[in-house]
Amino acid sequence: MSLEVTDLVITLGGRAVVDGVSFTVEPGKRLGLIGESGSGKSLTCLAVLGLLPAGAQVSGSIRWAGRELMGAGDRALAAIRGKEIGIVFQEPTTALDPIRTIGNQIGESLRIHYGLSGRETRDRVIRMVDRVQLPEPEHIIRRYPHQLSGGQRQRVAIAMALITGPRLVIADEPTTALDVTVQAGILEVFDDLVTSSGASLIFITHDIALLSQMSGAGVVLAGGRVVESGPVEQIIHAPAHPITAQLAAAARATGWRVPAGVA
């Protein structure tokens, strides 16, 4: 199942915040959406799921597995969300419902889309919790978000997004809000899970250092427009646009080195 976004325009408050963005994600392939904050990368992904904030106007075409999602009803989109397309958000501190248990939230999409019984849901939730390497799965599913660290919460969010085995996973800066030591471990778990499931991945980031660990195609956004696209290696080594060069320079300033293996 492939995702084709064509000429996407999102207008918020009379301003085009995403202006004519097009890209394609082939089945099982990866796409990096790169850009500074405010470049429209997160909105682009929310548009794919039909979750733009009220008041946003959107046009263009979003085709998922041959179906047009633009203009599809909320019910039709809800059937795709969390089942065929899963998303991991940036902010682990606020992305979990504070008064529901971890297990309840991870199992939510299973109950919605597959109507599994409590027992089956619980078993699959525990297995998933184990796969994202959270400690003591049986115990942790009964806890509440405030009892977990930021890194643990992001593992929960990853489990939430991946438990139904979606064919496309969107990761919206999943490790940006975490400190560097935690980032690496979570990224590894996430990468393994996506690879083993064979799902397509859209990886949103402003961090070239992170991007270099994710091979595949890349699209650089600036001011809501695509300013550069091509294989990630090419974007990293021969940035064609000043914005890309800036992002690479920013990554270098924090100690990142262009990986030697690619040339």
Add this chain to the structure above:
Amino acid sequence: MSVRPVRPPRWLAEVWRRPGGAFGVTVVGFVLLSAVVSLFWTPQPLLATDTSAGWLGPSATHLLGTDQIGRDVFSWLLAGSRTTVVVVVAATALTALIGFPLGALSALLPARLSEPLVVLIDILVAFPVLLVAMLLSAPFGGSLGVVVVAVGFGAGVNVARVTRPEILRVSQSDYMLAARASGVGTVSGLLQHVAPNVGPVAIVQLSQAAGTAILAEAGLTFLGYGAPSSTPSWGRSLSDAQSFIGVAPASVVWPGLAIALTVLALNLLGDAVREALDPRLRRAGVATGPETVTVSSGIAAPDGADGRVDSDAVRGDIPPAARPLAVTGSGTARGQGADHVA
């Protein structure tokens, strides 16, 4: 609805664990019990009067004494709780019935419909409950129904005004977005995420409305807009007793105490239920720790002479042994001290 996040026995235990909750449950339970018992039995018949036995002191037959026409004060107090219970239940139900739908509509309707509704709610909030009751009692006469409608209406628009921003906050939250991204539909999102998250605030609002209902009933009956004179009610007892406050000052104490305690109990119970329902507040009461001690010892540590902090300088020479105490004394001195030690 099959996936209730609320664990039934657990939160009740949590309510009971809190002093306010235990007090609230006890008093409210006692009021309910007296209301039921007084339907079948009161220590003395309510209508038994004996003008020769007015203003008797407390005794075995008259636990709290008698009033001016020899009626048993305790019996009337028990029977008065019936009115309180009826008014509280009816007024709170009406408050919820008006408040929550109005709050939800004003939060969730498209802006062109919700904005006029918000203005309307703001205007309605301006009408005091007492005024509404008086307006209603002009054509309909004073009755408990008037009290219930006035309180239900007055408290209802207040509840709507308070729940609206709460509903907005939750429905625009990141976790609501995440839930929708998991495929949660509009209606189940409202039932499973918005309602449970707004619920605790709503419960506090309702418990306050219940308290308001008691006060309004008593106040309106006192003024003659509430219960007719044949209905036993704490407000009625208070109103009757106040003419004789010079003769028997104690006579206003009992109904007054009953009203005050019940209102207090309802408010404390509401707070306790809210805390018990919120997993983040479960252990809050116990967790505040002895941070003061650790910080102050940190300041006192730098080897003797150099450990001089602002408060020492101001006070002049304080023997080193006394220093930690002087520093712990006030929060500000501690804060400044920490900056200067380095």
